Amino acid sequence: MEPLPRIRRLQPSDWRLLREVRLEMLKDTPMAYVESLEAARRQTETQWQERAAAMSGDSSFTLVADAGQDGSTFCGLMRVVVKDHQSTEKPLQAMLLSVYVAPGHRGLGLADELLNEACKAASEELTAGSIQLGVHEDNSRALAFYRRHGFETTGASRPYPQDTSKLELTMERRLS
Template identity: 35%
Template sequence: MNQYVIRPVRGDEWAKVKELRIVALKDPAASVAFLESVAEAEGRSDAFWQARAEGASHGRAARQFVAEGPGGEWAGSVTVLVEESGTTDIFDQHIERAQGHLVGVFVRPEQRGTGLTEGLFQAALEWCWSLEEPALERVRLFVHGENARAAAFYRRFGFEATGNVVPVPADPSAKELEYAFPRP
């Protein structure tokens, strides 16, 4: 991992945001890792990707972190969505406390097991804990019930299953399991 820099995206990097997302959606594990298809992502306009990169580059609502190699290539990414108390989440559940929600976790297959995922998570959590008024009480994520590899990583990193289970929007017979990391 030493040759990679973990950093937030910049608003003008929308083309790289789009490219990495499409690579992630083509990964063999994508069906149990993401709630979006390749066709949906490829069908989105440049304006969508520009707004996504801009929105994840500054402010409190979202932040996307990338692992950038020495040649400028991106090897992985994670995005934090801030869920404010009194709002609803992507599963239409009421949010009772300010919290971070990790989404879009992806590291290219050739870089898995090198520490990049840990570095991305560390950067995301540090950013979450730096937010003030209201401070985030925890960071959570959801993992597909059949994504044992990802769930094992989340547990090793320190996330704990909360017992909250929601149906996958596109397949209600499948389940997403919530894991959370409390504020230190």
């Protein structure tokens, strides 16, 4: 069995790899993301550079699973951002966004490793007491995954932005 890809933080210089994995994400599971593939394809190199920089800020981080020996292949991604602040010093809640594992790496434990690291860093670095996420009501694979990791539906939902006849369910997990 091959070792899992290396999990590391996205750097602003990774913008080309971010673009590649984002386009792959949107092709693979369009219902899981608010952005459309067409909108992502229209972004300029400067916009991708700005996006990568914003995804590695002070109140957020992005974990990537790097399968390339030379750091050239992202096969997974999870972003965590501060959602609410209790005060200027201590965020109360974090939000998990842009979750993806490439098809060839699913079922091997990579998503578990990414999520464990994301929750740990949200708790320790962002001092979040809980982490929330939104998931499309028909994404049964994602719902089962998050439930397995201690997330529960909160009862909150909103119309899904790309198809308002469907719902985006809010799930939450307490962090230690």
